[in-house]
Amino acid sequence: MKIILIIQLVSMSSLLIGFTYVIFSNIADFKEDMKNNAIINATLVGDYCAVPLVFDISEIANETLLKLQNIPSLEVGIVYNDKNKIFAEYYKNGIKIPISNAPKSGSWNKFENDYLSISKPIKYKDNEFAGTIYLRLSTEELSMKINDYLAKMVILLFSLLVVNYFLASWLQKVLSEPILKLTKATKEISEKGNYKLRVHKQGKDEIGVLVDEYNKMLSQIYEREEALKHRTTELTETLRDLKQTQEKLVNSEKMAALGQLISGVAHEINTPLGAIRSSIGNIKNTLNVVFKEYPVFINQLPIDLKPQFLGLMEDSFKNKHMLSSKEERVFKKQIAETLRKYNIENAYAFADTFVDMMVIEDVEKYIDLLQNKDADKIIEFAYKVTGLQRSTENIEFAAERASKVVFALKNSSRINNYEEQINADIIEGIESVLILYNNQIKQGIEVSKKYDEIPKILCYYDELSQVWTNILHNAIYAMDLSGKLNIKAYTEEDKWVVVSISDSGKGIPPEEIDKIFDPFFSTKPTGEGTGIGLDISKRIIEKHNGKIEVESKPGKTTFSVYLPIISNKKEATMISE
Incomplete structure (x- = not known):
């Protein structure tokens, strides 16, 4: 419902602003049209009355004003001579209406109350002033037109809001349904995940939290090992097929070119395979250490140092090793200098381990650990445990690199x-x-x-x-x-x-x-x-x-x-x- 409400508020605000602008703009246009038409009529009447004014023939001017009855909204028309005296006049239905603010000279127009008043000077020949024409028109018809227009716009606005509501409801469903499904799937995976290898959780303390995270890491290792086995099988089969194809097509130019490449290709494949084998060995060794020594180690670790120890491993787990050799040297030097300020023995060795663990910021918060008499053992144990993640990252990178070579080999060697x-x-x-x-x-x-x-x-x-x-x-x-x-x-x-x-x-x-x-x-x-x-x-x-x-x-x-x-x-x- 929040999404619908937000969409409605934004849309309604935009519509109201837009409609307000359009309505006021059109009403202004309606008034401007009425004013322009009145000015045109006043100009025409003034031109027809110019000669009668000069020759003082009021009958002709009255006849001209009488024709204004064809304009339904016009109620008063008065022609003044050059002495500001009424020369001719017209009143709708013949009923004379007192004009308190009728101008005697000058040119102006004004909307007031329910009327539009127009005043224009009448000129003759060489711009000689002959008199003034004054018209007053009722705005009743204009008001009806504006009211009708406003009613239509209100209906249109309401219709758009209804359409906008249904559109917002549809958008809310489209946007939130995938998120709800994703949340449900994530919850099911977290609650009902079937891992091949699990560590029994004994409590809800810091160790329990570590076991939870460890179980998640083991599940990732299992999935990557399965993928690794599959990819290794593909690599072995591809290499065997390549050698067989090379023997059968030794006289083919294409196979000759691949033959010249084979040493380079073997190097490109053997290098990641070597990294994979090394990482798997590290994982096995580390798992043996963790299962045998971790419970004893964590129980012997002082209670006040446990949060720092767990924090150190957490900092290492969340960072991937992406430093160049030059960056590693810089960080080692900086960390070593920081540790020496606190009189930490073997500062450079600890700095080297911290950089390998990708713990390169805020090392001061681990000073208590490093000042402990068993600091070497504590840091070494943290390095071994976090080495599991570094090994899995190495496996993932090496397998991806080998897969690219296999894909290229398949593309180039297929017939x-x-x-x-x-x-x-x-x-x-x-x-x-x-x-x-x-x-x-x-x-x-x-x-x-x-x-x-x-x-x-x-x-x-x-x-x-x-x-x-x-x-x-x-x-x-x-x-x-x-x-x-x-x-x-x-x-x-x-x-x-x-x-x-x-x-x-x-x-x-x-x-x-x-x-x-x-x-x-x-x-x-x-x-x-x-x-x-x-x-x-x-x-x-x-x-x-x-x-x-x-x-x-x-x-x-x-x-x-x-x-x-x-x-x-x-x-x-x-x-x-």
Whole structure:
């Protein structure tokens, strides 16, 4: 109901402000229209009465005023001569009405009571003053028009408020229902969660709170271990499939390129696997220590130090290790200096442990812990317990990194036996190849990427991956693992998707640039290249009804691949024909 009330108040305020402005604006317009019409009539009557005034023919002026009876709201019309004497006059229904505030000269208009009074001077020939015309009109018709308008606006406002109420009710349901469902689901998970490993809770003191948090952490460890097993199995199967495929397709250019990458790929996979194995070992060791020693340790810990000990671990749990080596050195120095002010022995060792635990702020609140005779043991125990979180973070990061390599391997090594065209994002294929070459690139190649927004196109995705592999491999070889690699993707004339790959290598000699797409021609030394990579790439691009171009000079070689923007097989057939 709060949401409905807020929406109603905001909407009602906006509507009232808007309606007030519109109503007053329109009423002002109504009055302005009436005033302008009266001024026009006064001007016309004055022009017709100018000559009779000059020649003192009041009968003609009276006849002119008599025509004012065609204006229903006009009640009085008086023409004064240049001596401010009544020259001619008209009264509605012939009943003379005393005019107390009728002007004798000058030009003005005024709304007062239920009337509009108009006064204008009458001029003749060379702006010569001949007299004054005075008109008084009833505003009864204007009042009726305004009242009718106000009634319609009130009805419209009420209708909008009714619509706004139902709209607010609908919005409240849309906004709050997902939140209520989320709250209900969260409560059920918290109350009925079935964890594989749990620590029995003995009380509701500080240890009980720690056990609760620990149980939650164990459930996360279990889930991550299960995911890790699944991902490790995928990695093992993928590596086995890759080796089998490499043996079967050893003469294939695509597998040859992957063969050159295999050491780098193995390094990219083995590194996170090593981190995972190390973290799992740390978790097992820490769990053994916690189960065996923690109850004894916490019972022996002085009561006044327990809040500081639990606070230290809580501060460590809520921070992720995201410091560079330089930042770590700075924090260690700052913390060590702070501890020395309190005459803490082994200040630098404690500072080193605090930074590893990511406790880098407000270390003064742990001075009592550090001044205890068993400070080394207390801090070491806190470091071991909090090490569980650091180990799980390492596992999560390493598994994610390995998954990216596996995904790139799958994209680059899969074979489409049926040669089916699919709508694909070619940038995704380029990024997969770059991941596979990451081990070579990180040794000294600076990669610059500029991808415009380009559409998906109908293509042989796996074959295009072979094109990117061939071109990027040649670029890395040409730079000898040191230089700049620029990759651009953009559209041209709404007809082509263009991929431009430039390297800062030594370049292709002018006498050889026309031969690089010939089969078995290679600029590499004998035994380092088959000479069919660019020939295969050109054939694949031509199969897509595209084109590949090359420009080269010392210090810059650019391959540009043009692919037609097509999204269905009918368009592809028309382009082929």
